[in-house]
Amino acid sequence: MKKLTTLRTKVFAAVMLAMATVTATAQTNGSGKLVKQDRDLPGFTEIEVGSAFSVKVSQGDVIHVTVETDDNYLDKIETVVKDNRLHINSMGMKNPSAMRVFIQMPDLKLLDISGAARIESEGGITGTTLDVIASGASKVKFDLNLELLNSKISGASKVDLNGNASVHRAEISGASNLNALNLKTLTTNARVSGAGKAIIFARDEITAELSGAGSLSYFDNDQLIKISKSGTHTIIPQDPGSGPAEEISAKLETTDAGDSTIVKIGDIEVSVREGDPTKITIGGSELEVDDDGNVNFKRKKQTRYDGHWGGFELGVNGYVNRDGQFDMPEGYDFLDLRMEKSVNVKLNFFEQNFNLISNKFGLTTGLGFEWNNYRFDNKVVLKKEGNDIIDDFESSPRDYTKSKLVVNYLNLPILLEYQTNRFSKKNSFHIGAGLQTGLRIGSHTKLVYQDDGRKKKDKDPGDYHINPFKYDLMVRIGWGKLNLHANYSLNTLFKNNRGPELYPFTVGIALASW
Numbered sequence: 001m002k003k004l005t006t007l008r009t010k011v012f013a014a015v016m017l018a019m020a021t022v023t024a025t026a027q028t029n030g031s032g033k034l035v036k037q038d039r040d041l042p043g044f045t046e047i048e049v050g051s052a053f054s055v056k057v058s059q060g061d062v063i064h065v066t067v068e069t070d071d072n073y074l075d076k077i078e079t080v081v082k083d084n085r086l087h088i089n090s091m092g093m094k095n096p097s098a099m100r101v102f103i104q105m106p107d108l109k110l111l112d113i114s115g116a117a118r119i120e121s122e123g124g125i126t127g128t129t130l131d132v133i134a135s136g137a138s139k140v141k142f143d144l145n146l147e148l149l150n151s152k153i154s155g156a157s158k159v160d161l162n163g164n165a166s167v168h169r170a171e172i173s174g175a176s177n178l179n180a181l182n183l184k185t186l187t188t189n190a191r192v193s194g195a196g197k198a199i200i201f202a203r204d205e206i207t208a209e210l211s212g213a214g215s216l217s218y219f220d221n222d223q224l225i226k227i228s229k230s231g232t233h234t235i236i237p238q239d240p241g242s243g244p245a246e247e248i249s250a251k252l253e254t255t256d257a258g259d260s261t262i263v264k265i266g267d268i269e270v271s272v273r274e275g276d277p278t279k280i281t282i283g284g285s286e287l288e289v290d291d292d293g294n295v296n297f298k299r300k301k302q303t304r305y306d307g308h309w310g311g312f313e314l315g316v317n318g319y320v321n322r323d324g325q326f327d328m329p330e331g332y333d334f335l336d337l338r339m340e341k342s343v344n345v346k347l348n349f350f351e352q353n354f355n356l357i358s359n360k361f362g363l364t365t366g367l368g369f370e371w372n373n374y375r376f377d378n379k380v381v382l383k384k385e386g387n388d389i390i391d392d393f394e395s396s397p398r399d400y401t402k403s404k405l406v407v408n409y410l411n412l413p414i415l416l417e418y419q420t421n422r423f424s425k426k427n428s429f430h431i432g433a434g435l436q437t438g439l440r441i442g443s444h445t446k447l448v449y450q451d452d453g454r455k456k457k458d459k460d461p462g463d464y465h466i467n468p469f470k471y472d473l474m475v476r477i478g479w480g481k482l483n484l485h486a487n488y489s490l491n492t493l494f495k496n497n498r499g500p501e502l503y504p505f506t507v508g509i510a511l512a513s514w
Helices: 002-026 246-251
Strands: 034-039 046-049 054-059 064-070 077-082 085-090 100-105 110-113 118-121 129-134 139-153 158-172 177-192 197-210 215-220 223-227 231-235 260-265 268-273 278-282 285-289 295-299 311-320 343-357 361-375 382-385 388-391 400-419 429-451 454-461 469-479 482-489 503-513
Touching: 046 054, 064 077, 129 158, 139 177, 158 197, 177 215, 197 223, 215 231, 311 361, 311 482, 343 400, 343 503, 361 429, 400 469, 469 503
Parallel strands: 046 085, 046 110, 054 100, 054 118, 110 129, 118 139, 129 139, 139 158, 158 177, 177 197, 197 215
Antiparallel strands: 034 064, 064 100, 077 085, 197 231, 215 223, 260 268, 268 278, 278 285, 285 295, 311 343, 311 503, 343 361, 361 400, 382 388, 400 429, 429 454, 429 469, 469 482, 482 503
């Protein structure tokens, strides 16, 4: 019993943490009224920005900085110049309507962007030298006219550059992406590592140092050529011309050099590899043509982990005593149920999946509504009396044809699931177990009776000493979209010392899944 109490305490703490997270996420404190404010700042040539700011930079004769956000958040956006660098920071902002900064400056020497910030130029930025440092999930889109450009791109950042530069020195790492196909340079030196990707243009010379899964693509002879072999490569373009046509630049992704060629235009991919069949991929379908002209068509199968939570479910619900029996505690026989009429309904409207191992084992969470109908076997008029619940039938005796207690919950599951077939959800056995937490969002009793030959229904909302939270052990098993589930509550239906010690359970089947 002590171990069970400890377990319940830990589970309750986890439930409270999960619910607090959901509540905090749902908070919206921005007023929704956007205003702009000009900031009087000293001169600077460097910009450092993070968080989720959206910044636009233009070139002009004087320094001018304008901030746009909710009127109650203006004092929470900090713009400070220190050592010739403008620092843009936010302080304690929750769900602002906008976080925009407009900057005009004569000369830009360095840009350091991080977090989920975005920055773009309005018009071209002209100068001698510019250093661009991008990290996190930041995005940069600039039009430049420079002599020397140094770019250092990491994390999952994405940098899109246009214009001209005599020399471009680039470092691309992590899962970052550099698109400088429309930045015309004389020479480009690029170091690409991790899963980084770079697309560049150079007229005279390209030096590429590749490692890991990094790749570099360049334009020459009217095509985009890709290098993915690790090592140092020195390339003298033969005929880069003036760069790719605009429509090709927007759609064409890569064409490999050497013994393999890959061309991508939108969702269409053509792959030609020495000794292998030619493959044409369109969306989720693949066409193979071998050297003898034989054609093989096949549909690519999904390998993404997809759990079993979302859907519409129907079942029965009930409760048992502390010994796991259906006998009601002494003095509470009026709570006996008609199990065949005690219907449980679930609408799990949101699902989020996280792959853990090989797309076969993963974690599933989400949100769902649940309706518990406890249909009493007797003619019961459930009432609160002090710290207890009673049957108040004698005070209003009628020929009741239905008497039930209805409890509604908003549920949040944490489900670990194993699937036998990672390629198909429809043709796979699955089994999962986890914890389902519930927040009571409503409860009422319903009485149906005849009065002067007319059918009447009485609903009486109230909490009936029902616990505001529940936390269930959950098991799910099935094949394809056939999904059976069973839940058993670790805490009681009623609050301690406010009713009998009863532990709810549900058993059901999914009628529709998604």
